[in-house]
Amino acid sequence: MTDKKSQDIDLRTTETGFKYHRGSALSIFKSDRYEDFIALACALLIAFGVFVLVR
Amino acid sequence: MGVLLLVHGFLVAGGHLGGTMKYLNVAKAAGEMTNLSYIFGAIAVVVGLWHLLGSHKEGNADYYLSTVAGGVFILFIAMIVKWYLDPWVAVLGRALGPIAGTAARPTYLHTVLGLNYIVIGIVAGMIIVNVFRIPDWAHNGVRLSRLGLKTGVILLGSLYSLGELAKLGQLSVVMIGVFVLGSAWLVLLIGARRKISNSMGGVLAAGVGVCGVSAAVAAAPVVKARSDEIAYTIGTILVFGVICMFLFPVVGHGLGMSYVQFGAWAGTGILNSAQVAGAALAYQPTGNLETLKVGEIFNITRVLFLPIIVMWLAIWYVRRESAAGVSVQQVDTTRIIIEKFPVFVLGFIFMFALASTGAFSKGMIPAFRDWLTWLFAFGLTGLGMQITYAAMRQAGGQPLVIGSVVGVLKAVLSLIVVLMFVRETI
Numbered sequence: 001m002t003d004k005k006s007q008d009i010d011l012r013t014t015e016t017g018f019k020y021h022r023g024s025a026l027s028i029f030k031s032d033r034y035e036d037f038i039a040l041a042c043a044l045l046i047a048f049g050v051f052v053l054v055r
Numbered sequence: 056m057g058v059l060l061l062v063h064g065f066l067v068a069g070g071h072l073g074g075t076m077k078y079l080n081v082a083k084a085a086g087e088m089t090n091l092s093y094i095f096g097a098i099a100v101v102v103g104l105w106h107l108l109g110s111h112k113e114g115n116a117d118y119y120l121s122t123v124a125g126g127v128f129i130l131f132i133a134m135i136v137k138w139y140l141d142p143w144v145a146v147l148g149r150a151l152g153p154i155a156g157t158a159a160r161p162t163y164l165h166t167v168l169g170l171n172y173i174v175i176g177i178v179a180g181m182i183i184v185n186v187f188r189i190p191d192w193a194h195n196g197v198r199l200s201r202l203g204l205k206t207g208v209i210l211l212g213s214l215y216s217l218g219e220l221a222k223l224g225q226l227s228v229v230m231i232g233v234f235v236l237g238s239a240w241l242v243l244l245i246g247a248r249r250k251i252s253n254s255m256g257g258v259l260a261a262g263v264g265v266c267g268v269s270a271a272v273a274a275a276p277v278v279k280a281r282s283d284e285i286a287y288t289i290g291t292i293l294v295f296g297v298i299c300m301f302l303f304p305v306v307g308h309g310l311g312m313s314y315v316q317f318g319a320w321a322g323t324g325i326l327n328s329a330q331v332a333g334a335a336l337a338y339q340p341t342g343n344l345e346t347l348k349v350g351e352i353f354n355i356t357r358v359l360f361l362p363i364i365v366m367w368l369a370i371w372y373v374r375r376e377s378a379a380g381v382s383v384q385q386v387d388t389t390r391i392i393i394e395k396f397p398v399f400v401l402g403f404i405f406m407f408a409l410a411s412t413g414a415f416s417k418g419m420i421p422a423f424r425d426w427l428t429w430l431f432a433f434g435l436t437g438l439g440m441q442i443t444y445a446a447m448r449q450a451g452g453q454p455l456v457i458g459s460v461v462g463v464l465k466a467v468l469s470l471i472v473v474l475m476f477v478r479e480t481i
Contacts, residue, residue, distance in 0.1 A: 028122055028198040032269070033398055039205035040402035046210060046426050047406065051415065054422045 057099025064092030079142035125196010169304030180439020200437020207430035212406030239264030267327030290449030291458035322353020324466035
């Protein structure tokens with residue numbers, strides 16, 4: 001039906017070798033908390049940009 | 056991809072797409088189309104050349120820069136959807152004529168079905184990943200979509216007034232308190248009756264009760280859930296969430312719900328956080344984004360319940376296992392609360408506090424709204440690319456039955472409560 005590699009985009013393998021799909025909880029960061037801080041930094045950067053550029 | 060964007064920017068700036076843009080009623084977006092195409096086209100070309108010609112060492116810089124290509128890929132799809140597909144669907148919908156409403160305020164088919172850039176973007180993502188393929192070079196970038204959604208939620212904090220937040224906060228704490236705790240409790244109750252394992256019941260209760268996949272993944276270690284149990288839960292939540300995301304706006308339009316009513320219902324009844332934003336923006340994709348504002352307050356309240364639920368499940372699991380004669384290590388609940396607390400909610404509050412100081416003038420609000428719509432369009436198109444057939448196929452067995460029963464019950468009961476008691480406007 002579709003490309004196997006695309007379908008496996010969210011595949012996780014546990015220490016025991018079990019594989020499962022993690023669905024929509026994918027992230028490029030090592031932890032959720034780290035992602036939260038990066039999101040905060042991005043939001044502040046955008047807000048600063050709006051503050052400076054829009055009058 | 057970068058060259059395509061640059062060419063697109065050039066065509067729009069030179070007026071070569073004037074006829075198409077006039078037909079689609081997007082002529083007033085020409086400035087945005089030109090600027091965004093040039094900016095992201097240039098970024099993509101520079102990073103692409105670096106990938107092609109630069110020397111690479113495995114490390115953080117290489118890893119994070121590898122996400123740019125995928126990020127631009129998602130943005131490219133979101134741009135096609137927002138600038139061309141969404142307006143085209145609207146043109147077709149209007150050509151079919153009104154299906155309801157009055158002569159002064161006609162309602163068209165595409166509005167009732169919630170077919171706008173958000174829904175079309177998610178569907179486009181799902182089609183790409185399930186029918187075609189995501190290019191290998193874009194895989195890492197698809198993982199950026201949740202960052203886009205979180206950034207959007209934090210930035211949304213700038214749009215609330217103190218009065219709005221107080222009013223919506225009270226309402227959401229009551230509704231979410233009842234429905235989150237109620238549905239988690241019901242899952243545990245039905246789970247015990249149907250003799251599923253305590254770990255399965257625990258992880259399903261977190262997923263169905265709180266905020267979907269993230270909650271299930273967060274709760275899994277404290278109830279010692281096995282990977283197959285997490286997979287069952289994720290599959291159930293995804294299947295249910297996708298159906299809700301498309302169905303809720305249709306029901307909302309059918310019942311003539313106000314923005315506040317729909318936001319409250321979506322924020323309570325839809326299991327997955329990202330899909331709450333999807334449904335809210337599908338209901339009201341433009342304008343003042345009241346539905347998104349209400350839906351996200353409910354969603355944030357729900358996320359704030361996550362540490363409480365995880366702690367409750369940890370204690371519940373230890374008691375149940377101990378009662379069954381299984382030796383289980385005691386859980387450090389304070390550590391769990393600190394570990395599981397969602398920091399991006401603090402970011403949202405910080406942004407709200409910043410806006411409350413008067414740092415942002417009224418003239419800046421439209422710029423914030425533009426950023427928000429793009430961040431959510433990006434995040435939700437990327438989310439669509441993560442809704443794989445393989446992930447949904449994981450659903451099955453008792454978790455699907457229990458999750459569906461409790462999920463439907465939560466959606467229906469919260470709809471009744473919202474229609475009966477929610478009268479607020481913002």
